Amino acid sequence: MPFLRNHWYVGAFAEEVGHEPLNRRMLDEPIVMYRSEAGEPIALSDVCPHKSAPLHMGVVHGDTLACPYHGLRFDPSGQCVHNPNFDRAIPKAARVRSYPVKERDGLLWIWMGERAKADTVTIPLCDLAQPSVTSRPVKGYIHVKAHYELLTDNLLDQSHGETLHPYLLKEGATSRMQFEVRQERDTVISDGLLPKEPITPILSGLWDRGPIDRADHRFIVTWNAPSYILLTISAYPPGSNSSEGVTGTNAHLLTPETAGSTHYFWIFARDSRLEDDPFDEELTAALNQTFVNEDRPILEWQQTYLSELGDLVKRHPLKADAGGVRARRVVERMLAAERQK
Ligand code: FES
Ligand SMILES: [Fe+2]
Incomplete structure (x- = not known):
């Protein structure tokens, strides 16, 4: 089923997302949202690139999110930055998609399309909250x-x-x-x-x-x-x-x-x-x-x-x-x- 992708969609009310990960499927894509230490919202694919575990069941460490299965950690760009396993080397190719996200008017808006086209100017005005x-x-x-x-x-x-x-x-x-x-x-x-x-x-x-x-x-x-x-x-x-x-x-x-x-x-x-x-x-x-x-x-x-x-x-x-x-x-x-x- 096709969806319009090059648009901002509401992922959550701002107060729903904190340091506990929140998962929400949008346009058929599983997404996990959480906040960095500075309180910035982050939106990543919820599917771990190691064995497809649900990242939202993991734990936030600083600005990173750790997979609940083997502990790979991903930074806000989606890049794996920590590997606690036997190999310890960071698998550079291990990354998840990161979505542009903007908090505005008490809402978290997520861009579901091509990253290069994400322009926050196009976020709909919705200052009712x-x-x-x-x-x-x-x-x-x-x-x-x-x-x-x-x-x-x-x-x-x-x-x-x-x-x-x-x-x-x-x-x-x-x-x-x-x-x-x-x-x-x-x-x-x-x-x-x-x-x-x-x-x-x-x-x-x-x-x-x-x-x-x-x-x-x-x-x-x-x-x-x-x-x-x-x-x-x-x-x-x-x-x-x-x-x-x-x-x-x-x-x-x-x-x-x-x-x-x-x-x-x-x-x-x-x-x-x-x-x-x-x-x-x-x-x-x-x-x-x-x-x-x-x-x-x-x-x-x-x-x-x-x-x-x-x-x-x-x-x-x-x-x-x-x-x-x-x-x-x-x-x-x-x-x-x-x-x-
Ligand atoms: S499934 Fe995520 S680290 Fe293994
Ligand atoms: Fe109605």
């Missing part, structure tokens, strides 16, 4: 046994909210929504506006601006390849604009694990209830209910049926699928370009 005077985040990680493009389809599709997520949309809302999908170069945007709607549960939870019965609701999903998705949800007094109301900005950062599974990192930053500690827990539980208990089972069953039945199943696209279709086309084109190089 840092609390500020105008923004307060909650976040989480979900493992989903489904291909990442099924998640992309799901996040760009605004029509499933009403059926699957009572916390997000009220009954009948989809038929009242003004909805369009547009594309600006390689960015796909799915845009929904619900004028004068009884305030929906999630936005009523965020609302802290005085009594309101009905609000204009705006849901904008912005997708960029391969799988960076930003969803903003706003409610504001009818006829005004989002700066008059409340907004939740939700990053969904998808990293393919295998052809049938995905690491799903999410961050939700709100611009309201900024001093409300207990609300963090309430909001996290509600978002987990949405992603983990409502979306995930559907996505995993889709994956099961697609894997088992493939093209035997007829598919009938609906209008709301336009975003996912466009995103897939962009990925296809980028994959073809990567193959040609």
Whole structure:
């Protein structure tokens, strides 16, 4: 299964990685992450070049990682620098792949493509995880046994909210929504506006601006390849604009694990209830209910049926699928370009 390789993918939240090695498969490659003595993140192939032992079960010594089986140690460049065995000589050819890794905005971004093309300027901006005077985040990680493009389809599709997520949309809302999908170069945007709607549960939870019965609701999903998705949800007094109301900005950062599974990192930053500690827990539980208990089972069953039945199943696209279709086309084109190089 091909993946776009010349991109930065989230390997972990920054706080997940310390001096204990963490293993995570990305784009079907087993990777181990740890930190140097100075705290710099390091990402290496997890497969020892001696006998394929899992390096993540080893121990960090200074800046090096020792294999748990025979103790070969590898430095941050992946080179073997220590051999405690009978021969003691360092086998120069023994090295593991080292991946460019950059810590930014509380995330560890790993470059999965050709090293010479790794440019940190292309790391997506995602500064939601840092609390500020105008923004307060909650976040989480979900493992989903489904291909990442099924998640992309799901996040760009605004029509499933009403059926699957009572916390997000009220009954009948989809038929009242003004909805369009547009594309600006390689960015796909799915845009929904619900004028004068009884305030929906999630936005009523965020609302802290005085009594309101009905609000204009705006849901904008912005997708960029391969799988960076930003969803903003706003409610504001009818006829005004989002700066008059409340907004939740939700990053969904998808990293393919295998052809049938995905690491799903999410961050939700709100611009309201900024001093409300207990609300963090309430909001996290509600978002987990949405992603983990409502979306995930559907996505995993889709994956099961697609894997088992493939093209035997007829598919009938609906209008709301336009975003996912466009995103897939962009990925296809980028994959073809990567193959040609
Ligand atoms: S398998 Fe790693 S040192 Fe032998
Ligand atoms: Fe959903």
